[in-house]
Each structure stands twice: as structure tokens, then as C-alpha cells.
Amino acid sequence: MNKILTLLWCCAALLLASCDSGNIHEEMATTTREGLTVRMTGRLRGAESWSDRYQVVLAAFADGSDYTLVQKEIPSQLIDGDSVNLVLSGVPSEANRVQLCVVDRVRERVATFSDLKLTPKMFERTRDTLRFDVGRSNVGMYAxxxxxxFDNLCSKCHGTNGHAAAGMDLRKGHAYAATVGVASRLNPEAQRIVPGQADNSWLVRVLTEGNEGLTHYKDHTLILNNERDSKYFTLLKDWINAGAKP
Structure with missing residues (x-):
């Protein structure tokens, strides 16, 4: 009789175990992340230069939006000129591009380094991993x-066609030497950029609303104080306060 009871108990235990196993597999299946998977490769440098207000990420965006749908941060300690192999999964169907970019604390895109355009056909084969090679990229804050x-918004008056207003050449490759630790021509007692001190930097003061009378051209305060470019003014001040490193 004892043998029969023992046998019945073992059978019941096996049935319970198989039921538990079924529930676990079902839960795992429902939590599997859907969408595209993108594998980015490349050699990056400069990510360690960003302040904690920003992140260098691999991210997906919908058309017309500057805010990420999904993103994955690129660890700065892993990419100091070394090769990077990073996977972003769960890219939703509303995404139309994946980018290597930098975002701020609210996940708004500040700048793009490399771009991969997505097509509807790519979402028909979500089991495949898309390859995204960004080559060698400088993702540094000063870049x-x-x-x-400097180059895109300021060099038209400061450097292009051989003319650098106030002797300040802001073209790419020249801007750093013309600004950081350099005295202003209009106010020799002030430096154009004081590392670590955005509020004491002459360039920041000239671009700040309410300071229209500091230079001969009163429109300087309009350059960055608009919806499209205000993030670059914030970036400039953050870069200076972080030490204004090249």
C-alpha cells in the first residue's frame, strides 16, 4: 500500500512540474521584444568628453520627431578609439531611421553623426539583423x-571668404585657437571663452538676450535664441562649463 501511495505522489509531482514549466515558457514568449534589430559597428572617439547632461546613443526616430523611440547608450569607457559592436533591438515599425547621435536628458536629438534609413520592407523580415557600419567617427562634444x-552658424561672418570679423576665425579647424583663452578685441580684459566659466566668457555674453549693445552688430543675440538653435546655445555653455576641451 505504501508503495502505491508513493507512486501516486510522484506522478502528482511530475504533473505539477510540467504545468509550472508550461507557464514559464508562456511568460517568456509574451515578453519577447518585437521589432527590428540593428547591429552597429565602427571606431569611435570622443564620447568620454560629454558632460552628464548628454548621452551618445544608437537610437531610432520616427519621421518629423527629434525624440527617440528606443535608444541604447554607447559606454564611453569602451569606445576610446576602439572598435564598437552594439545591438539595438525592439525598433518599432513607426521608426524610419536609426542614428548614431547625441541626445539630451529628455531624449531629444542634439546632433547626428551617422544615419541609417529604414524602409517598410525591412520590417517584413524582423528576424534578420540589420548591419550599420559607421566607420571612423568623432563623436566628441567639441566636434x-x-x-x-561655429562652422555652420558663425563662420559666414567669421572666416568665410577670407574675412574674419573682429579677427575671430570660426571656421572648422580654426575656431578653437581663436576663442579659448583668447582676449576679446572689443573688451581686452575679457576672454572670448574662459574654460569652466560660461557666464564669464565674452562670447556667451554677446550671444545672450539683453546684451545687444556689446558689439557693433545688434543681431548677435538673435543667432541662437530661437526654437531651432537654442539647444546649441545650451550646448555651447555646457561645453565651456565642462572645461572647453578640444
């Missing part, structure tokens, strides 16, 4: 300041 602010 964005130089490209998007």
Missing part, C-alpha cells in the same frame, strides 16, 4: 560645437 555652431 558638435565646432560643426553645428
Amino acid at each position: 558638435v560645437v565646432e560643426d553645428h555652431l
